[in-house]
Amino acid sequence: MSEAIGVAGVEAGQGSITIRGIGKTYRTGKTNFRALGNIDLDIGANEFVTILGPSGCGKSTLLRIVAGLEESNEGVINVDGDTVVGPGADRGMVFQGYTLFPWLTVRQNIEYGPKLKGVSILDRRAISNRYLRITRLESFASRFPKQLSGGMKQRVAIARALANGPKVLLMDEPFGALDAQTKLEMQEALLEVWEREKTTVLFITHDIDEAIFLSQRIVVMGAGPGHIVREFPVTLPAERTSDVREHPDFLKLRREIAALLKHKEE
Amino acid sequence: MSKPNPSLGVPIAGKVNLEAETSSSAVSAAKARKRHTMQIFEDIPKRSFGITATISFLVMIGIWSILSYGQLVNPIFLPTPDKVFTTMIKLLGTSDYWNHIGISIFRVSAGFMLACLVAIPIGLFAGTYRFGEAFIEPPMEFIRYMPAVAFIPLIMVWAGIGESAKILLIFTGCFFQLVLMVASDTRLVSKDLVQASFTLGASRWQAIQTVIIPAVQPRLLNTLRLMLGWAWTYLVVAELVAVNSGLGYAIMKAQRFLNTEQIFVGIIVIGLLGLISDRIFAFLNRRLYPWA
Numbered sequence: 001m002s003e004a005i006g007v008a009g010v011e012a013g014q015g016s017i018t019i020r021g022i023g024k025t026y027r028t029g030k031t032n033f034r035a036l037g038n039i040d041l042d043i044g045a046n047e048f049v050t051i052l053g054p055s056g057c058g059k060s061t062l063l064r065i066v067a068g069l070e071e072s073n074e075g076v077i078n079v080d081g082d083t084v085v086g087p088g089a090d091r092g093m094v095f096q097g098y099t100l101f102p103w104l105t106v107r108q109n110i111e112y113g114p115k116l117k118g119v120s121i122l123d124r125r126a127i128s129n130r131y132l133r134i135t136r137l138e139s140f141a142s143r144f145p146k147q148l149s150g151g152m153k154q155r156v157a158i159a160r161a162l163a164n165g166p167k168v169l170l171m172d173e174p175f176g177a178l179d180a181q182t183k184l185e186m187q188e189a190l191l192e193v194w195e196r197e198k199t200t201v202l203f204i205t206h207d208i209d210e211a212i213f214l215s216q217r218i219v220v221m222g223a224g225p226g227h228i229v230r231e232f233p234v235t236l237p238a239e240r241t242s243d244v245r246e247h248p249d250f251l252k253l254r255r256e257i258a259a260l261l262k263h264k265e266e
Numbered sequence: 267m268s269k270p271n272p273s274l275g276v277p278i279a280g281k282v283n284l285e286a287e288t289s290s291s292a293v294s295a296a297k298a299r300k301r302h303t304m305q306i307f308e309d310i311p312k313r314s315f316g317i318t319a320t321i322s323f324l325v326m327i328g329i330w331s332i333l334s335y336g337q338l339v340n341p342i343f344l345p346t347p348d349k350v351f352t353t354m355i356k357l358l359g360t361s362d363y364w365n366h367i368g369i370s371i372f373r374v375s376a377g378f379m380l381a382c383l384v385a386i387p388i389g390l391f392a393g394t395y396r397f398g399e400a401f402i403e404p405p406m407e408f409i410r411y412m413p414a415v416a417f418i419p420l421i422m423v424w425a426g427i428g429e430s431a432k433i434l435l436i437f438t439g440c441f442f443q444l445v446l447m448v449a450s451d452t453r454l455v456s457k458d459l460v461q462a463s464f465t466l467g468a469s470r471w472q473a474i475q476t477v478i479i480p481a482v483q484p485r486l487l488n489t490l491r492l493m494l495g496w497a498w499t500y501l502v503v504a505e506l507v508a509v510n511s512g513l514g515y516a517i518m519k520a521q522r523f524l525n526t527e528q529i530f531v532g533i534i535v536i537g538l539l540g541l542i543s544d545r546i547f548a549f550l551n552r553r554l555y556p557w558a
Contacts, residue, residue, distance in 0.1 A: 086464075101462075
């Protein structure tokens, strides 16, 4: 088990998600609120897919259902053919709020998942060293979360999720609470990490630029009940630096998506 | 100035105005500074805090001194500070008094620790599961409004008048409150952290062990600190009935002889013991949970 985690790259090729007919209805007293209706979506192994939509379109609910933190009323989700019945280590998650364990140091936070699995202390050290290096947190290994900035906390959260060797990484507006500059830095850092780890990423955001910059494919969702409006492939070079934001294709895609979202609002 | 020369009056008036202005601006600046120390929730320098606390103690002793030295109150009811102080020195010089202190500390610790031992797991259970809350809390809410003092006759029937009866009374006084407070502390643990642990592969039991228990500890320690204060209160109640040792007994005995100095000493010693235990808890909290 420990070897499989130590070299996360070996698991590349896994991590496909199939979402079939997912629907979610909240019952509050006598009134029903249909948050999601009949969602179908396929995400390939190692793909970086972003779900983009206005707040209240149910995109976070969908992600939480994939994570197993919420139950759907209809439909089924499979990850590599296994039906999702609850949260599990195969689907790592990064939340918008900083959910680091405040009583653990940065290193201990990263080692949390492997420790639960019973990975030996030496192998755990190797894993945490690797992810501290990838997320450039080496010099903060023994700090407590309260001593870190928001951007650094989310770096740790990403490292913690990846150190557990998940098949897919679910990210629920992870950079939503960060300032504009930090947000851009984090987006580049995330791409860098994804390039190395090649895990499947399902990313939620309402920021069009963020969606285009990060993903290979954008799924636009609309509200009432939450449904998929359209998909956009992102045909930008795989190697992305901040220059990409000036690329004609980037700007064209941004116009298209903005027009679509505006049209939906009207 | 009753009939000022108009040609002079203007500059004088102007000068007066100017003075008024500067003094009023000085006042408003002073006001601004003053408001600064009275900002809602804002920190004040550590030194100011210490000075203010000292002044507050001095004010208390000052009022006491005026009332007692000024003979405003009959000295039998309110002895003078120096008399209480000399009595305290005298009493603390006897081994008898230290025995009282020792037995009181023993009773409080035993009753309090017993209550913690039983109440903390039950409180964690009630706080973690809705089912636990439904099962545990309604009866506890009901019992906690019954005054512990009213249990004394019952406890004497059950446990007699020996040591166990006193410990049992302190236990009864603390237990029900403690269960509810621990449950409430547990419910304050961030649900997001628990969910994060699930997405990292934790089972339900692992989530309790690795998230809820560490997360609740700083708040729990603070709850214990508050509860220990209550335990001291119940101790005195327990020692007012059928005992021949302990600080409560010392106070009772002093009352019989109208020895108000000794009553004061007893109360002050209990206060000091409470303060010491409180400081120990505060120290532990800083020491054990630097991350909080």
